[in-house]
Amino acid sequence: MPYDRANFGTDNDFGIKEGEALVNKDYDVGTANTSYAASLTAAEFGDGVHHKTRLTLSGVTVTMTRGGTSCAYGNLDLYTFPNGELSLLGGNLALVTSGGPTLGQTATVEVSLGSTTNVPTNQTNITNAMDENIVLGQSATVTLAACVGTFSGANVNTSSTNVQLATTQHTAELKIVGNTSWDAAATVSVSGTMTFNWMNLSVV
Numbered sequence: 001m002p003y004d005r006a007n008f009g010t011d012n013d014f015g016i017k018e019g020e021a022l023v024n025k026d027y028d029v030g031t032a033n034t035s036y037a038a039s040l041t042a043a044e045f046g047d048g049v050h051h052k053t054r055l056t057l058s059g060v061t062v063t064m065t066r067g068g069t070s071c072a073y074g075n076l077d078l079y080t081f082p083n084g085e086l087s088l089l090g091g092n093l094a095l096v097t098s099g100g101p102t103l104g105q106t107a108t109v110e111v112s113l114g115s116t117t118n119v120p121t122n123q124t125n126i127t128n129a130m131d132e133n134i135v136l137g138q139s140a141t142v143t144l145a146a147c148v149g150t151f152s153g154a155n156v157n158t159s160s161t162n163v164q165l166a167t168t169q170h171t172a173e174l175k176i177v178g179n180t181s182w183d184a185a186a187t188v189s190v191s192g193t194m195t196f197n198w199m200n201l202s203v204v
Contacts, residue, residue, distance in 0.1 A: 032079050074175070088196065093195070094152045095191065097111070097149045097176075109149055111137065112136060112137035113173065115170050116173065
């Protein structure tokens with residue numbers, strides 16, 4: 001089935017139309033993690049080669065790990081891409097957080113979406129490129145007693161390292177890093193959207 005521009009709505013910066021779901025069901029799309037089915041959904045747009053995926057989070061809980069006296073970090077698998085060689089074009093996020101530790105001090109918290117299963121251990125900010133190669137990390141200053149933060153931003157990927165290895169499963173993983181020590185077993189609730197554009201280079 002060819003790409004039918006008439007089935008789509010408004011253009012975005014990558015030329016992928018929105019308004020209707022993916023028109024060509026013969027091509028693989030990714031899957032949202034069913035462990036969070038009540039609070040995570042994925043909508044797919046595109047033509048099977050050019051994809052736009054929007055993840056909607058409604059109170060997804062991330063468990064934070066205390067990293068010594070200077071940081072805390074969390075990692076959550078949200079989405080799995082299909083097999084193939086993929087090019088990650090860029091994306092944007094609009095998220096709010098709540099919950100967190102009982103401590104009262106402020107901290108800089110950074111949120112991103114990356115294609116690696118790496119856990120950002122003992123980092124005060126996101127430094128591994130693969131931890132933010134889907135959606136670039138965005139920061140906010142929050143009060144840890146409630147961890148209420150608003151995160152927004154967009155990025156366009158230009159590096160050749162954004163092309164993933166062929167014939168492997170790739171995950172899209174939410175990363176959260178804070179630069180102040182948190183209580184043990186603190187959790188953060190995340191809501192909003194993460195939207196990313198990608199191509200399956202294995203489709204001909």
